[in-house]
Amino acid sequence: MCIIMRCAMALSMSVFAGAANAAVKLEHVHNHFDAATLARGAKLYAEHCLSCHSLRYVRYNRLVPDLGMSKSTVEQAIMLPSGANFDRGMISAMRPADAKRWFGTAPPDLSLEVRYRGADWVYTYLHSFYRDPQRPNGWNNRLFPNVAMPDILARLGGIQDRRGHTLVPGALTPAEFDHVTADLTAWLRYTSDPSKIQRIALGPYVIGFLVVFAVLAYLLKRAYWRDVER
Numbered sequence: 001m002c003i004i005m006r007c008a009m010a011l012s013m014s015v016f017a018g019a020a021n022a023a024v025k026l027e028h029v030h031n032h033f034d035a036a037t038l039a040r041g042a043k044l045y046a047e048h049c050l051s052c053h054s055l056r057y058v059r060y061n062r063l064v065p066d067l068g069m070s071k072s073t074v075e076q077a078i079m080l081p082s083g084a085n086f087d088r089g090m091i092s093a094m095r096p097a098d099a100k101r102w103f104g105t106a107p108p109d110l111s112l113e114v115r116y117r118g119a120d121w122v123y124t125y126l127h128s129f130y131r132d133p134q135r136p137n138g139w140n141n142r143l144f145p146n147v148a149m150p151d152i153l154a155r156l157g158g159i160q161d162r163r164g165h166t167l168v169p170g171a172l173t174p175a176e177f178d179h180v181t182a183d184l185t186a187w188l189r190y191t192s193d194p195s196k197i198q199r200i201a202l203g204p205y206v207i208g209f210l211v212v213f214a215v216l217a218y219l220l221k222r223a224y225w226r227d228v229e230r
Contacts, residue, residue, distance in 0.1 A: 024124065024128065024142050024143045026118075026120040026121055026123075026124045027120060027123055027124045027127060028120055028123075029119050029120055029122075029123035029181075029182050029185050030182065031182035031183065031185060031186045032186070033186055033189065033190075033196070033197075033200070035066070035067045035068045035197075037182075037183055037186045038066075038067050038183075038186055038187055038190050038197075039063075039067045039068075039069055040183045040187075041183040041184050041185075041186050041187025041188075041190070042063060042067065042069075042077075042078055042187050043077050043078065044180060044183055044184050044187070045184060045187050045188075046077065046078045046079075046080050047080070048152050048153060049110070049152065049184075050080060050090060050092060051080075051092060051093065051094060052092055052094055052099065052107040052149075053092060053107045053108065053109065053110045054089070054090060054091045054092040054109045054110075054111075055089065055090040055109065055110060055111045055191050056089035056090070056091060056109050056111060057089060057109075057111040057112070057191070058089060058090050058111060058191045058194065059087060059088060059089055059090075060074055060075075060078060060079055060084065060085075060086045060087070060088070060090060061074075061086050061087050062194060063078065066190075066194060066197050066198075071086070074086070078090075092107070094107070103137070103148040103149070104136070104148050105148050107149065110188060110191070111191050111192065112191075112192050113188055113191075113192065114185070114188045114189045114191075114192040115192035115193060116192075119185050119186075119188075119189050121143070122184075122185050122188055123181055123182065123185045124143050125141065125143050125144060126153060126181040126184065126185070127157075127181060128141045128142040128143040128144070129141050129150075129151035129153075129154065129160065130142065130159075130160045130161055130162045130164070131159050131160070131161060131167060132162070137149075137150045138150070139151050140162070142162065142164075153170075153177075153180070153181070154168075154170065155170060155171060156170050156171050156172045156177055156180060157170040157172065157177040157180075157181075158170030158177075
């Protein structure tokens with residue numbers, strides 16, 4: 001059932017993919033995939049994104065072993081929607097009917113967004129909002145034209161025009177805003193593939209085992225073929 005749901009979600013996102021502007025060059029995101037980065041990204045997502053976008057395939061309780069966060073920290077900093085369940089997925093408090101009335105469409109679940117589009121696409125998307133008086137919500141996006149989503153990070157990154165020129169500076173410097181969007185992108189990389197942390201941790205042990213196995217296999221081969229080679 002879970003696989004069916006993921007495929008259905010990926011299919012639904014493909015409808016929106018057709019609106020993406022392929023002419024916009026993607027910016028490469030430079031970030032670390034460590035617990036500290038992901039914890040920052042999780043808090044940013046909870047503060048700015050979770051009110052609209054769910055992460056139904058990521059349980060709150062998984063952040064304790066994966067990111068080294070305490071249960072109390074998760075409850076206070078991440079579980080912002082009222083009535084959230086610590087043992088279940090991160091579900092937005094916004095009702096789909098309300099979202100459709102306000103934005104014209106229900107915000108998609110972003111659990112698999114990076115796996116579907118790529119980290120560079122998400123990073124570029126967060127940098128591509130601009131003020132557009134012609135749009136109902138006053139915002140548009142160079143990478144995803146006519147997107148229904150407003151720029152929820154405008155207070156931090158500032159307001160741009162269509163050509164990327166700053167109209168109103170944000171609370172952060174450009175470099176600081178790059179770090180914020182990189183942390184958010186890293187967090188969405190994690191939600192798209194939570195097991196990656198465990199794979200990275202196990203990687204050195206697997207490589208070490210293969211090296212030891214190769215040495216033992218070589219010595220065993222030498223022992224078996226000693227008489228033949230003579």
